[in-house]
Amino acid sequence: MDRAETDRRIREQLEPFNKKGIAVADDTSFARDLEFDSLTVMDFVAAIEDEFDIIISMNQQAEIETYGQLVDAVHAMRKDDA
Amino acid sequence: MSEGVMQADQPPVIEAAPAGDLFAKFDGLIAMREGLLKAGQEDPFSLVMEQVLSPTRAICNGRETILLGTYNYMGMTFDPDVIAAGKQALADFGTGTTGSRVLNGTYQGHRECEDALREFYGMDHAMVFSTGYQANLGIISTIAGKGDYIILDIDSHASIWDGCALGNAEVVPFRHNDIDAMEKRLKRIPEGAGKLVILEGVYSMLGDIAPLKEMVAVAKKHGAMVLVDEAHSMGFIGENGRGVAEDAGVMDDVDFIIGTFSKSVGTVGGFCVSNHPKFEIMRLVCRPYVFTASLPPSVVATASASIRKLMAGAEKRAHLWKNSRRLHGGLKALGFELGTGEAQSAIVAVIMPDLEKGAAMWQALLHEGLYVNLARPPATPANMTLLRCSLCAEHSDEEVETILGMFERAGKTVGII
Numbered sequence: 001m002d003r004a005e006t007d008r009r010i011r012e013q014l015e016p017f018n019k020k021g022i023a024v025a026d027d028t029s030f031a032r033d034l035e036f037d038s039l040t041v042m043d044f045v046a047a048i049e050d051e052f053d054i055i056i057s058m059n060q061q062a063e064i065e066t067y068g069q070l071v072d073a074v075h076a077m078r079k080d081d082a
Numbered sequence: 083m084s085e086g087v088m089q090a091d092q093p094p095v096i097e098a099a100p101a102g103d104l105f106a107k108f109d110g111l112i113a114m115r116e117g118l119l120k121a122g123q124e125d126p127f128s129l130v131m132e133q134v135l136s137p138t139r140a141i142c143n144g145r146e147t148i149l150l151g152t153y154n155y156m157g158m159t160f161d162p163d164v165i166a167a168g169k170q171a172l173a174d175f176g177t178g179t180t181g182s183r184v185l186n187g188t189y190q191g192h193r194e195c196e197d198a199l200r201e202f203y204g205m206d207h208a209m210v211f212s213t214g215y216q217a218n219l220g221i222i223s224t225i226a227g228k229g230d231y232i233i234l235d236i237d238s239h240a241s242i243w244d245g246c247a248l249g250n251a252e253v254v255p256f257r258h259n260d261i262d263a264m265e266k267r268l269k270r271i272p273e274g275a276g277k278l279v280i281l282e283g284v285y286s287m288l289g290d291i292a293p294l295k296e297m298v299a300v301a302k303k304h305g306a307m308v309l310v311d312e313a314h315s316m317g318f319i320g321e322n323g324r325g326v327a328e329d330a331g332v333m334d335d336v337d338f339i340i341g342t343f344s345k346s347v348g349t350v351g352g353f354c355v356s357n358h359p360k361f362e363i364m365r366l367v368c369r370p371y372v373f374t375a376s377l378p379p380s381v382v383a384t385a386s387a388s389i390r391k392l393m394a395g396a397e398k399r400a401h402l403w404k405n406s407r408r409l410h411g412g413l414k415a416l417g418f419e420l421g422t423g424e425a426q427s428a429i430v431a432v433i434m435p436d437l438e439k440g441a442a443m444w445q446a447l448l449h450e451g452l453y454v455n456l457a458r459p460p461a462t463p464a465n466m467t468l469l470r471c472s473l474c475a476e477h478s479d480e481e482v483e484t485i486l487g488m489f490e491r492a493g494k495t496v497g498i499i
Contacts, residue, residue: 037465038460039236039464039465042236042255042257043257046256046257046263049266049267049270050266053270054270055231055252055254055267055270055271057231057252057253057254058246058252058253058254058255059252059253060252
């Protein structure tokens with residue numbers, strides 16, 4: 001799976017959580033721009049984990065602030081798998 | 083940050099923090115608190131109990147008050163045998179140990195207290211910490227190391243989260259009490275990694291219990307060790323008061339039980355009990371156990387006396403359950419929204435529409451002569467404001483009826499029911 005495909009699938013999962021319909025780019029911040037609180041983060045992370053059958057531990061989440069960083073992290077985990 | 087300094091001549095709502103003030107990050111919270119107090123609200127977080135009359139009565143802010151928010155579930159704080167044991171230890175062993183458990187801080191009383199715990203739980207090993215908070219902090223951070231995985235309920239107590247933060251394991255939360263969500267995460271953990279599942283018997287915010295029978299079975303199926311915090315169940319859940327794990331019949335599959343002396347036992351301190359054959363090594367490697375002073379002799383003496391009395395507390399236990407069911411049923415009938423459909427523990431959580439109404443209701447109850455806990459975000463699940471009631475085996479039937487009357491009047495005054 002290439003990065004674009006990973007991006008597409010994450011974007012699809014993000015949609016129901018993007019309540020204000022904010023335009024999402026690589027530098028979009030989950031906390032600042034999408035205003036995710038801790039419960040939303042848990043539900044969103046669970047959706048991504050289920051979609052890709054991966055674990056994103058809280059330690060890893062701490063390193064992810066923006067949408068682009070998430071796509072990179074998930075893409076890297078998928079490559080490890082393949 | 084310098085903006086605040088430059089606008090110093092404008093009338094600020096709160097004193098602007100000077101540049102470099104590390105307290106600037108608390109400005110939002112300070113403003114929220116001042117807003118509440120300005121509206122004539124008594125400060126819910128600065129209550130002083132001027133006199134304590136019994137496990138269920140105190141003089142608070144000059145008023146005689148029924149206590150319904152103490153976690154003093156079994157009412158052991160004024161038990162004459164327990165008080166006598168404490169006085170004797172104070173006279174015989176002095177006011178404090180002035181030392182760590184592994185140096186000069188283990189007295190005969192600490193050993194006897196651990197013996198009482200081993201007997202109470204029917205387990206091979208018991209380790210007493212200075213607080214329940216330190217028990218979670220110490221055990222979790224020590225047994226789950228780098229490369230291991232901790233799988234825990236998102237509504238876990240702060241001491242569990244802090245135990246995770248102190249250690250180096252990968253931390254993976256799952257949705258509250260969701261068995262499938264827990265199993266999915268267990269399945270995805272890399273082959274060969276160590277796994278610790280952390281659950282609580284009773285979750286103190288809503289007073290609900292965990293489906294331990296199913297969850298412990300799933301954890302074991304995936305080769306995980308299981309730690310259960312039974313702080314809010316000791317003494318009255320399960321046939322011998324050992325907690326939700328006993329009630330669910332899974333004691334043998336739980337590797338570590340964490341508990342506290344500051345609830346049913348009626349003093350302060352924490353512990354871990356376990357059947358792990360190598361458990362005793364914890365005493366040398368667990369930093370929150372080693373690098374702090376041990377409990378005073380009087381405290382471990384009261385704890386031992388209390389634990390031994392709890393083993394024979396069947397009657398008190400039955401009355402506590404009666405109280406909890408009556409309060410839960412009564413509040414529900416009055417039209418309050420509660421945290422659980424039926425009474426699952428000795429905690430009844432009343433859900434408030436918002437923080438303002440919750441604070442007003444808390445104050446109205448205090449004026450009626452009733453103390454409950456006000457719990458607010460971020461300590462609460464789903465950012466709820468809760469009035470948390472915890473019952474005591476020493477509340478009389480009449481007191482519970484009085485409490486319901488107070489809730490009815492306060493609820494109508496504030497406009498919640």
